Amino acid sequence: MKKNISINLFGTLYNIDEDAYTLLENYLQSMQRYFSRQEGGEEVADDIEHRVAELLWQRREAGMTAINIETVKEIIDTIGNAEQIAGDSGNAGQGTGNIGQGNSFKEDLNQFTNEAGRLARDAYDKGYKHVKTHRFYRCANDKILGGVCSGLAVYTNTGEPLLWRLGVLALTLLGIGLPLPIIYIVMWIVTPAALTPEDRLRQQGKEITPENLTQQVKEDSQQMVMPARDTHRGCLIAIIIAFVIIFIIPLIAFFGMFGRIWLHMFNMIV
C-alpha cells in the first residue's frame, strides 16, 4: 500500500504515488536548474514538463489510474537520455549503435558541409561547458549530529562514515583530539549541507551534466533520500549552549572569582 497524492500539471489532475512524485519532482527540478544556466533554457525545461504531462496523459487514457514509480522511470528514460540532451550525441559516438561506422562518415561530411552544424557545435560548446567542482558538504541525509563525518567520508571517497565517526570519538575520548569537538562544531556552522542532487554531485567531485543528474536523482530515490532539509539545527544550538555552560561559564566564574579576590586584596592594601 502506498500513499497517493494528486498533482496538477497544466490544468489536469493526476494521481501519483508519493515516491513516484518525489522522483518526478526531483527530475523536473534538476532539468530546470540545469537548463536555467543556458540561454532559452527555461523554455526547454518547460517543453520537457509539457512532454511529461503528455506522456502521463497517454498512460491515463490507457487506463492507468495511479502513476507509479516505474512509470516515472520509463518517462525519464524516454525523454531524458540526458547525454543527448546535453547535445553531445555526435561527440560521444556511443548510444547510437545502429549508426556505427557511418557515423564518422557523416561527421566528416558535415564538418565541411553544414554551416548550421558548426554553429550548433559552437553554441553547444559555449552553453555546455560543464564546471567540475569538488566541494565539501555535510551530508544532510546520513548523519548522527551534523553530518560532518559522513560528509568527509563522501568527500574523500573513503566509504564508511562510521570509521570517521569512531575515529573522532576515540581521539576525543583519548584526550588527543580535544580540539576536535570544536573543529566539528565550526565545520557544522560554516559548511553547507548537501540538499540538492547537484550538491551531492559536487560533493563527490562529479561533473554536473543532465546524465549525472538523472543518475543521481534515481539513486536518491532508490536509497529513499527524500529532498533533505538541513535539520538538527536545534541540536547544534543545544550543543553550543551545553558547551558554553560546561566550559565557558566555569571559566568566566573562575576568573570572576579571581577578580573579586584581586579587588579584595587591592582594597586591603589601600
Next chain:
Amino acid sequence: MRKGMLEYSILLLLKQQAAYANDIILRLREADMIVMEGTLYPLLTRLKNDGLLAYEWKESTQGPPRKYYKLTTDGHEALTQLDTSWEEISRTINYLKQ
C-alpha cells in the same frame, strides 16, 4: 556531425507542414535517424531563437497544448542554402566515387 544533419533534417521536415516535437521525432525515426526526445527540445529552441523557426500553441485533445513549429522566411532561406551546399557536396562525392 550528426547534430548538423539533425538541423538540416528538421528544417526539411518542417518545410511542408508545421509539426510539434513528437511528430518530428516519429518522422525522423521513420527515416532511420535515431533521436532521443530530449535532444530535440534544446535544438528547436535554438533554431527558434536564431529566427529560423517560429511556433504557435495549439490545444490538443490528448494532453496539454502543443507547440507547433514552422519555418520562417529566414528558415526557408537557410534551407535553400543548405540544399545548395548539400547538392555540391554530394556531386563532389559522387564524382570521386566513380
